[in-house]
Amino acid sequence: MYLTWFDSNSWLIEIGGKRILLDPWLVGSLVFGKIDWLFKGLKQTQRPIPEKIDLILLSQGLEDHAHPETLKQLDRTIPVVGSPNAAKVARQLGYTQVTALSHEETFAIDKSIEIKATPGSPIGPTLTENGYLLKELETGFTLYYEPHGYHPPSLKEAAPVDVVITPIIDLALPLVGPIIKGTKSALSVAKLLQPQVMLPTAAGGDVVFEGLLMFLLKAVGSADEFRSQLAENNLSTQVIEAKPGERFELPLKQRALV
Known part of the structure; x- marks a missing residue:
């Protein structure tokens, strides 16, 4: 299994001989509802559109997951799978297999x-939008993705899961609380799924954010703090901080059959 992180929540997942583009934001800026004075994301490095994409996978219909400018650049004949809200966005943009x-x-x-x-x-x-479990049927390797840190109790039925992509820090607003939940939920999902590898998403990367909202958002936690929490709970999960744009192979081992 190979991964490439394209900042924010954008990933290329190579699994089962297929190339899946997940929540892609690859070109242009990121703005919600055309209100750029409130929040605007700018890529410092423009990412090329990956070639030979077998599937576009969208977890949400919001712009940071179903990014309209990026989706307009991709081939509209590529199959799209998404939450009902994201599927509506893809259809409106002219995708033919949704x-x-x-x-x-x-x-x-x-x-x-x-x-x-x-x-x-x-x-x-x-x-309520989607998370996803992706299972490679030949090897049994499974990847779980949820970009805001909301993990349902029903996930325990999928355990163990080999790879988890989810936030490991909180992004919080005064009076509102966390809009991205990572510090507690990441540890909870690690205990629940016993993953071999966890990768942070939703924060960091080669991106600059500006706007009024950035003066209010507060980040809590870090990868090192999360590693310490894993160790304190006797969890052997490896935390990998991906570098934007760099393709890498995950160090996965087949689990012993019980």
Whole structure:
């Protein structure tokens, strides 16, 4: 299994002989609702559009996961799998092969990969977006992704999971609290899934953020603090901090059969 991180929540996952582009933001700026004075993300290094993409996987319909400018640059015939909200965005942009996955539904790529949608981040009072479990059927290796740190109790049915991509720090607003939950939820999901490897997402990378919101957001936690928490709880999970744009192979081992 190979991964490439493209800043923020954007990943290229090479698994089961397929190339899956996850929540891509590769070109242009990141703005929510065209309100750039409130929040704007700017890439210091523009990432080339990856070639030979087999699937685009979208966890949410918001701009930092279904980035309109990036999706307009990609081939609209590439199959898209996403939350119902993200699938709506893809269809509006002209994608011709779009599958909406509700929670607990699955999607198979040939006979090599199974993708299962899990409950993810709540967006407002009535909408809960997706996390995903990606399973390589030949090896059994499984990857879990949730970009805001919301992990449902039902995940225990999937344990053990080999790779977890999720936040490990909090990003919080005064009076509101964490909008990205990492410090406690990452440890909880590590205990639940017993992953071989965890990789932080949603923060850092080769990106500059500006706008009023940046004066209010507070980051809490770090990779080193999280490693200490894992050690204190006798968890052997390895924390890998990916470098933006660099492809790397995950050091996974087959688990002993019980």
